[in-house]
Amino acid sequence: MTNTVPKILIVGGGYAGFYTAWKLEKTLRKGEADVTIVDPLPYMTYQPFLPEVAAGSIEARHAVVALRRHLKRTTVVAAKVTGINHANKVATITPIAGEPYEQEYDQIVVTAGAVSRTFPIPGIADNAIGLKTIEEAVAIRDRLMSNFDKASMLPPGPARDRLLTVVVIGGGFAGIEAFAELRSLASSLVKSYPTITFDDTHYHLIEAMGRIMPEVSLKTSEWVLKDLAKRGAYVHLDTQVTGAVDGNVELSSGEVIPTDLIIWTAGVMANPTVVRGGDLPVEERGRILTRADLRVGSEDEIVEGAWAAGDVSAVPDLSGGGVGGYCVPNAQHAVRQAKLLARNLAGVLRGELPREYFHKNIGAVAGLGLYNGVFQSGNLALKGFIAWLAHRGYHGLAMPSWERKWRVLWGWWNNFWLRRDLVNLSTVQSPRYVFEEYAARPRPPQPVEAAPPAPKAAAKAPAPAADKVAASG
Template structure:
């Protein structure tokens, strides 16, 4: 990390808000006006709406992530975690991946840690569950599912086969519904290469405690989405929770019990728990409490936005919804980041800040190849699309929303090639532990070589002793 006498703008988190706010600030800063430092445990930002397609193999995993150093060439990018913040001294403690922690002074602070998976104390969940918050989990889910097909096709044990071909998804929001829709398509394509497995041999279950799925697109499209998934053979259990999954034995609150090797948890998100260590004012659910300008309440140099912030929804409040807060979605995060960046630069120059105000333009969701829903608000009119049209709109919106033209081009190239080439159905399970095979090959040799080395040393000692005796 370089040292500088210029004011430092410290960005904690390199996700949606962190990346876009840093880009906005760097674009507006004059030469030498300030230093922008971004701290994140990963050196890349993940475009999370593409995780279901990455899990199904529709998009290359490399095209779902955006390298921070490439996109922010004029910023300092530190790979580590901010463990504490001293607001009085204006210093943050950074714990790097290796080595001792150190302090980074700042003049302006942006807290953009985002959210983590919201879990409950379900027995067996920590050992059996698979999340869908990062690209690593999406790749792991794809490899895991294809391994289950290998396992089922290679055994004569009906219990092992049934457990391998049963897939349970908990959570019916965007992440859950989109992921189960995408991987069910993957499973159908996989049967082409596994003659001993039919789609009828598989069992897909979608579980949610709510009374509908995809609440973000409204009740009508949500109901269409449920009926569509059920027509594809997916069991949808609403008003239901998972009470246990010890050793893969899934117990649902409605009395259904199944054995499954694949339990995917997408039951919502919560603010990053690290926020509790920063000494910032938090709302009742753990979000950073901010003003409409995205400045943290009670501070003069700290801003926050996105999934880890409690931001007043001025547009909804003006429409009569009292105490409305901006929902934690990408649409708000991207727009908040731009306003936040502008306000930080305004504060740096002594200008007044602007308030964040945005009325939702709708929502889109993909449910697999050529299947999706879209709700678009055009002034007083609401346009609802489903099926192929909804899917086209879903891909168009997210294809244009993914940051940088480099990634846009690569994503659209993946989609174009998929029109002419079949889906790749291959598991790279060894990627989870790539050194295992080498270790098994090298360990015996190492032990043998050590034994031979000991024998040689003993022989040399004996020869020296005999020589000395003569």
């Protein structure tokens, strides 16, 4: 390449991508490298807040971080990377508007994250919704509140029960937090609907394993189960979903649960568009093979000029606490990997050796609705209100930038005094419906009426014989 300034291309603007670019801006000297980040969305989503967004405890825009506002020295490109030809160090960029083009680079950082991993269960693709994006969290909240509005106008019966039933599939941290937060939201909503009681609402969580929340101890997970049961929630363990056609969730136990809201949280997979569209090495679970120093490659072989971090990568867990020897896909690892990756990348550009990633999990914390939570670190387990404070304290501090921290903290403070905002904005999905309903439109052209036929001229009657005689005389 003719440009002497190294070009760094970051694929994905999520946790790992944003933090890599943010740290590079603080680490690199001015003019030391040219950094570009590519993502179709102009913001990073702080995913631990998605359950609270779905429950109306956090404003949706406060749970995201604007890339252009906080990355002052990084070129932000609104596009997808649909191909990586690392052999020639060229990436195919497909923008949200315009034609695809190729971009050269010297160093590539793949941080494309993960997407919901589903199975070919009939009806799931057509009826379920995930909880990986801010848009999904907002849609879940609006759907739940819209269903309360509809149910309040119906008499007791199957149609009403369907609207007031929520099914969450997956008993990991994401599923349990979403399940508990939405149960908490429903408890708040019934106070505003005189025709709906707490017992009219039905919440079911489906988990294929014999326990929930494998990130915490068995004793702690059992406490969560008992706590959910007290709040009128049903957890189906050792149960699989076999169908969801037309919203009728069929279970391996033979039970059928009709519902209008199915939330899928049963696993994630590395972004397939990026992984399958490139020539970087991939391990058996579909993640980019990554070394402990966050360079792409195996222990014995390095792919020069390629780096990876976050959910899209298979990074060895040197602490020994990972699953299958690799770091689990969570925000805790993604953020720390990104910060080290930025330092390592800057160091390699300066001729230094990279350091290996080592992080021992400091624990797991989950919110279970307002004023309730659970925290586990080693043998230490906190439950209830104190754990809820730990949850909010940890994530409030972990939210990147003070600008975003203050927005979240201010929202929590307002909700403490004013209670959560229960406004339903589901119609924002079709913002022109009122305008279209009343907008004046041109009258359709009227058919041209045919002119009436002209009357035929009357035939001239023959003159009488006497007149003829007179005329001749």
